[in-house]
Amino acid sequence: MTPDPDKFARRARALYLEASRQLDPSTAERLRATRRQALAAARPAPHRFASRVLLPVGAFAVLALATLMIWQPLRRADSATPQAASTAQTADADVDLPPDADSADPQLYQNLDFFDWLAANDTSSRSTEP
């Protein structure tokens, strides 16, 4: 007796389709993930937009910031001359102030009466000079 080819082929295909339907969940999930991955490789992804637009914009922003940081010290250097003049004026004004206690000679404080007298004589002698 020979096999019925029609029955054989039908049975084989039915088993094949059933085995394909009855895949275990992990394999089925891996196949789905594979399909998603393959399709994602074809379509323009959002990160491509980011790399095409946001990256140049970000680079430009960094460049602008760096330019500003370099430009500001140069500007300060340019404005340093008037500042020095004002510092000199301040130094002249300090002459009339009492000397700083830390930088003054200790003998100044030990003989305050003497220096008072000296200063008074000096002022009076200047005022009497013709």
Added chain:
Amino acid sequence: MHPILSQPGQDADDADPDAMNSLAGALDSGLLAPDARAVPATLDAFLADVERRAFRLAELQLGHREDALDAVQDAMLRLVRHYRDKPAQEWTPLFWGILRRRIVDLQRRRKVRSIVVGWLGGRDEDGEDLPAWEPADSTPGPLQRLEDGKAWSEISAAVQRLPRRQREAFLLRMLEGLDVADTARAMGCSEGSVKTHLSRAMHHLRDQLEDWR
């Protein structure tokens, strides 16, 4: 009498290939629902429809789950990358053709590895020594849960013993249900060769599967 219902002792190559393909055509209309033959509108739908069967077909030929997943993944990627702009009617033969070539590549690679391992005196764990249709791991596979798991295992083992071209013709034409033209395109041969390979495959299977009589 149908040509492949041959008398005992009849030469297997004597069967009429056209009769074999008319049988396959009858099966196409009998087993598949009408909408199953429709071409999916999107590549996503096409791959979703075909992915499980592609895995089973690859697993049957390779006998290894991970290799089968690799083959299906590669076929999907190549189809999407290189042929997504092709008409939807061409996706089916293109996909099965890509998968077939990938399976052949993996089989060749495995053979080379087996030879190298043999020279080095080791043992190829992937398995020429394993039973033809036993999964590599010892845990019960999904097929064991099927009511017809035993029958599927038998036919799988028989199909694996077929010469490569006959096996491909049987899988694509009889199991997957491609028509002769698409099968020929997927196999990279003429339609006449498909018919011949299929006829011989059916005869070999008939000889092997005596319990199916």
